Amino acid sequence: MCSLPVPREPLRRVAVTGGTHGNEMSGVYLARHWLRAPAELQRPSFSTMPVLANPEATAACRRYVGRDLNRTFTSSFLTARPTPEDPYEVTRARELNQLLGPKASGLAFDFVVDLHNTTANMGTCLIADSAHNVFAMHLCRHLQLQSPELPCPVFLYQLPGEESYSIDSVAKNGMALELGPQPQGVLRADLFLRMKSLVGKALDFIELFNQGTAFPAFEMDAYRTVSRVDFPRTEDGDLAGTVHPELQDRDFQPLRTGAPMFQLFSGKTVLYEGEATVYPIFINEAAYYEKGIALIQTEKFTFPVPALPPLSPDP
Amino acid sequence: MCSLPVPREPLRRVAVTGGTHGNEMSGVYLARHWLRAPAELQRPSFSTMPVLANPEATAACRRYVGRDLNRTFTSSFLTARPTPEDPYEVTRARELNQLLGPKASGLAFDFVVDLHNTTANMGTCLIADSAHNVFAMHLCRHLQLQSPELPCPVFLYQLPGEESYSIDSVAKNGMALELGPQPQGVLRADLFLRMKSLVGKALDFIELFNQGTAFPAFEMDAYRTVSRVDFPRTEDGDLAGTVHPELQDRDFQPLRTGAPMFQLFSGKTVLYEGEATVYPIFINEAAYYEKGIALIQTEKFTFPVPALPPLSPDP
Numbered sequence: 176m177c178s179l180p181v182p183r184e185p186l187r188r189v190a191v192t193g194g195t196h197g198n199e200m201s202g203v204y205l206a207r208h209w210l211r212a213p214a215e216l217q218r219p220s221f222s223t224m225p226v227l228a229n230p231e232a233t234a235a236c237r238r239y240v241g242r243d244l245n246r247t248f249t250s251s252f253l254t255a256r257p258t259p260e261d262p263y264e265v266t267r268a269r270e271l272n273q274l275l276g277p278k279a280s281g282l283a284f285d286f287v288v289d290l291h292n293t294t295a296n297m298g299t300c301l302i303a304d305s306a307h308n309v310f311a312m313h314l315c316r317h318l319q320l321q322s323p324e325l326p327c328p329v330f331l332y333q334l335p336g337e338e339s340y341s342i343d344s345v346a347k348n349g350m351a352l353e354l355g356p357q358p359q360g361v362l363r364a365d366l367f368l369r370m371k372s373l374v375g376k377a378l379d380f381i382e383l384f385n386q387g388t389a390f391p392a393f394e395m396d397a398y399r400t401v402s403r404v405d406f407p408r409t410e411d412g413d414l415a416g417t418v419h420p421e422l423q424d425r426d427f428q429p430l431r432t433g434a435p436m437f438q439l440f441s442g443k444t445v446l447y448e449g450e451a452t453v454y455p456i457f458i459n460e461a462a463y464y465e466k467g468i469a470l471i472q473t474e475k476f477t478f479p480v481p482a483l484p485p486l487s488p489d490p
Numbered sequence: 491m492c493s494l495p496v497p498r499e500p501l502r503r504v505a506v507t508g509g510t511h512g513n514e515m516s517g518v519y520l521a522r523h524w525l526r527a528p529a530e531l532q533r534p535s536f537s538t539m540p541v542l543a544n545p546e547a548t549a550a551c552r553r554y555v556g557r558d559l560n561r562t563f564t565s566s567f568l569t570a571r572p573t574p575e576d577p578y579e580v581t582r583a584r585e586l587n588q589l590l591g592p593k594a595s596g597l598a599f600d601f602v603v604d605l606h607n608t609t610a611n612m613g614t615c616l617i618a619d620s621a622h623n624v625f626a627m628h629l630c631r632h633l634q635l636q637s638p639e640l641p642c643p644v645f646l647y648q649l650p651g652e653e654s655y656s657i658d659s660v661a662k663n664g665m666a667l668e669l670g671p672q673p674q675g676v677l678r679a680d681l682f683l684r685m686k687s688l689v690g691k692a693l694d695f696i697e698l699f700n701q702g703t704a705f706p707a708f709e710m711d712a713y714r715t716v717s718r719v720d721f722p723r724t725e726d727g728d729l730a731g732t733v734h735p736e737l738q739d740r741d742f743q744p745l746r747t748g749a750p751m752f753q754l755f756s757g758k759t760v761l762y763e764g765e766a767t768v769y770p771i772f773i774n775e776a777a778y779y780e781k782g783i784a785l786i787q788t789e790k791f792t793f794p795v796p797a798l799p800p801l802s803p804d805p
Binding site: 204207237294363365414416417423460 | 671728731733
């Protein structure tokens with residue numbers, strides 16, 4: 176496996192983005208909280224900037240007002256000539272690219288942690304782009320070891336060859352926290368506190384790295400996308416059923432050939448017909464109905480993560 | 491207690507309304523289902539009309555597009571002269587008043603069952619206007635007896651002297667089903683099936699009544715509004731905290747003096763300081779943030795419901 180180069184300098188410019196989706200309330204209120212109390216985010220070797228990523232969607236308590244901001248950080252959106260017809264989020268993505276990037280440049284932020292909620296029963300999910308991202312894998316491992324009371328499954332979202340499109344992709348490196356279940360527009364105290372604690376631990380990891388700590392090699396278990404599965408539909412495209420009760424809330428659990436997958440309004444059950452056991456996630460996520468996604472099928476795999484060598488002391 | 495007159499004629503015109511709030515998916519998809527399969531709603535003595543109450547909000551998967559439809563069935567909205575500036579839901583309320591009413595007229599439908607979901611952990615809540623509504627109380631009792639596996643608490647929402655404003659108030663009588671927890675924009679198969687079954691049992695009750703069945707007197711336990719409580723706020727009106735983890739998800743459970751109620755972002759706990767034990771409901775309901783309601787405090791009370799006399803046979 177070819178690994179991305181790990182940082183050879185301390186990470187000095189770090190951001191935490193919340194409200195990338197304006198109705199995912201843990202990140203919305205953590206960003207607002209830290210904008211008032213930024214000292215909580217500082218560490219001896221670096222500063223962290225809190226960012227309310229999508230203020231208009233947050234004010235409207237909607238995922239977005241024009242288009243999904245977190246699918247808008249591709250080169251075609253970021254580099255196109257601005258026009259008055261651009262959706263708000265296209266303009267906002269360019270602003271954020273100036274603030275935290277520019278993407279793929281030496282001027283970009285060193286790390287971005289992006290904060291999300293899901294209506295699915297995904298618990299404390301850590302999202303990174305791929306297994307090649309050794310630094311992010313060590314950060315995920317640190318969060319798992321520091322939160323022994325919580326399963327913290329790692330989801331690697333990027334399909335082979337797919338261009339990165341998420342907000343953290345404008346920085347040199349990044350990851351997302353995906354906590355659920357939490358309804359859109361609801362702020363649960365338990366998830367707020369859990370997310371706050373996880374961000375603190377992520378910053379502690381960066382501080383340890385900046386101070387010259389070495390992190391040994393390990394084996395990582397993770398989930399990666401196999402395919403996205405739509406709801407059963409009528410001929411005119413409306414829902415013909417929904418997730419089966421035996422699959423609902425079973426994110427990260429194995430789904431085997433012949434197990435119930437959907438229940439039609441007619442009462443009929445649709446079975447999973449794939450040959451390989453898959454691990455569905457984002458099961459019945461509210462925001463994905465419009466994307467035609469009832470769940471994401473993942474495969475579970477294990478891979479070696481090489482040691483993260485210590486930074487040399489400053490000359 | 492003065493009781494409303496009970497029907498002395500069979501109920502012939504009954505409607506089931508779903509999608510009154512466009513992101514409460516059980517009712518949205520039941521209405522759509524029954525519009526395609528209306529025979530399921532028929533009974534020997536009467537027909538039932540399925541209605542998708544707010545098509546524009548349903549298409550947008552939002553509670554409403556202009557204003558909350560289910561707060562718009564007051565005489566001031568229904569009788570004002572239409573203007574081009576009227577929000578969509580004001581126009582739609584007038585259409586529904588023509589279809590199902592006119593409110594407080596002899597032409598109105600006999601009964602409307604309105605279908606709702608909440609993000610709060612309210613289980614299977616039956617909502618009626620007041621204890622004076624003897625027919626609705628017998629219907630609620632029937633649903634409780636026919637669903638022994640489910641607690642079906644009865645919430646009486648109307649404050650003394652308050653004008654009725656909900657969609658079922660345009661009919662001669664009505665009630666609402668409020669099932670949760672379900673996130674906005676999510677269709678859970680378990681709640682869909684439960685709501686479908688409850689509507690069927692409600693229609694069965696009306697059929698029994700129409701056929702001349704007598705229903706004996708009984709004692710009813712119910713919850714009625716004491717007050718609505720807002721979230722803790724900052725000076726500029728933003729949230730300063732949210733529902734305390736020890737209160738979250740405890741709808742219909744007693745809240746006693748000195749128990750935790752809110753948790754501030756500062757970490758401080760706000761205690762319940764009332765003297766009387768209350769029973770909070772709609773705890774952390776997503777749609778009520780904009781209304782300034784973190785929960786509704788209710789009191790639990792017991793009252794006698796007189797017998798529902800049998801209809802005399804047709805002459």
